[in-house]
Amino acid sequence: DQQVKQNSPSLSVQEGRISILNCDYTNSMFDYFLWYKKYPAEGPTFLISISSIKDKNEDGRFTVFLNKSAKHLSLHIVPSQPGDSAVYFCAAIAIDNAGGTSYGKLTFGQGTILTVHP
Amino acid sequence: GAGVSQTPSNKVTEKGKYVELRCDPISGHTALYWYRQSLGQGPEFLIYFQGTGAADDSGLPNDRFFAVRPEGSVSTLKIQRTERGDSAVYLCASSQAGWTTDTQYFGPGTRLTVL
Numbered sequence: 001d002q003q004v005k006q007n008s009p010s011l012s013v014q015e016g017r018i019s020i021l022n023c024d025y026t027n028s029m030f031d032y033f034l035w036y037k038k039y040p041a042e043g044p045t046f047l048i049s050i051s052s053i054k055d056k057n058e059d060g061r062f063t064v065f066l067n068k069s070a071k072h073l074s075l076h077i078v079p080s081q082p083g084d085s086a087v088y089f090c091a092a093i094a095i096d097n098a099g100g101t102s103y104g105k106l107t108f109g110q111g112t113i114l115t116v117h118p
Numbered sequence: 119g120a121g122v123s124q125t126p127s128n129k130v131t132e133k134g135k136y137v138e139l140r141c142d143p144i145s146g147h148t149a150l151y152w153y154r155q156s157l158g159q160g161p162e163f164l165i166y167f168q169g170t171g172a173a174d175d176s177g178l179p180n181d182r183f184f185a186v187r188p189e190g191s192v193s194t195l196k197i198q199r200t201e202r203g204d205s206a207v208y209l210c211a212s213s214q215a216g217w218t219t220d221t222q223y224f225g226p227g228t229r230l231t232v233l
Contacts, residue, residue: 004160032218043122043209043224044161051219089160093218103216104149105174108160 003027004092006109013116019077021112023090026071030092034106035064035075038087047088048075080116087111120144122225124210130231131200139195139228141210147223149216150193152185153209155227161209167193168216200232 005024013019021035031052036044050057050064050073057064063076077084090109123142131137143150148169153161163177167187175185182200187193197204207227213220 006160036224041226043211043226045224046221049219091160103166103168103173104151104213104218104220104222105163105166106151106153106161106222107163108153110158110160 001026002110003030004090004107004109006088006090006112008112009110010113010115013080013114015082015116015118016079019075019080019084019114019116021075021077021088021090021114023073023075023109024071025073025092027092027094027107028071029094030107031095032093033064033066033073034091034093035062036089036091036108037084038089038111044089077114080114082116082118085114085116087113122210122212122223124208124225124228126228127226128229128231130233132233133200133202135200135232137197137200137230139197139208139230141193141195141212141225143191143193143210143212144223145191147212147214148190149213149220149222150187151211151213151222152193152195153211155207155209157206164195164208166216173216197230200230202232205230205232 034049035047038044091106150167152164155161166174169190182198209227211222211224
């Protein structure tokens with residue numbers, strides 16, 4: 001049962017344009033959402049996060065939008081650069097992982113391969 | 119400072135053998151996580167340590183998998199009687215204290231291939 005889904009396996013964008021990566025989730029207990037970026041042969045690197053009490057968080061060229069009612073989040077990259085080419089993972093953390101405590105147990109989507117062409 | 123390191127980077131073994139995968143977290147990080155990433159999938163949670171204790175091992179697939187962190191620093195993931203389906207990249211991550219909002223820093227992973 002895939003609780004976090006990234007339905008687009010790949011995305012190709014021209015340099016300077018906007019990249020929009022999408023993510024859907026099914027578990028209503030998720031209350032913290034993150035995007036990770038992964039280059040080949042490296043571990044995932046944290047990019048940006050958003051709490052369920054917000055609908056937008058911005059950090060430089062990266063903005064994450066959260067629509068709780070639709071259980072949907074998206075990552076916008078503006079402007080896209082060739083160095084942004086990587087696999088992007090959406091991830092979520094639930095309010096209550098075990099016995100009322102909350103910690104960083106990440107549930108990941110399948111990933112989207114972003115290619116930014118010069 | 120040094121990031122999370124994992125050894126070996128690659129491990130090839132035969133079906134039925136025993137393997138150990140090692141993770142060196144960032145110094146001072148009390149929280150340590152193991153994930154497994156199969157081809158074409160995102161990482162899947164295996165186990166979470168807070169200090170020396172396994173606070174949540176609900177992601178371990180079966181009793182062939184076991185992990186330890188005896189001194190609250192280095193962790194070892196142990197797999198007995200390996201099967202071809204265990205082939206994957208095993209990722210380790212650490213964070214300052216384990217809070218939801220603490221950034222998890224990942225190592226480069228160990229690619230395990232079971233022939």
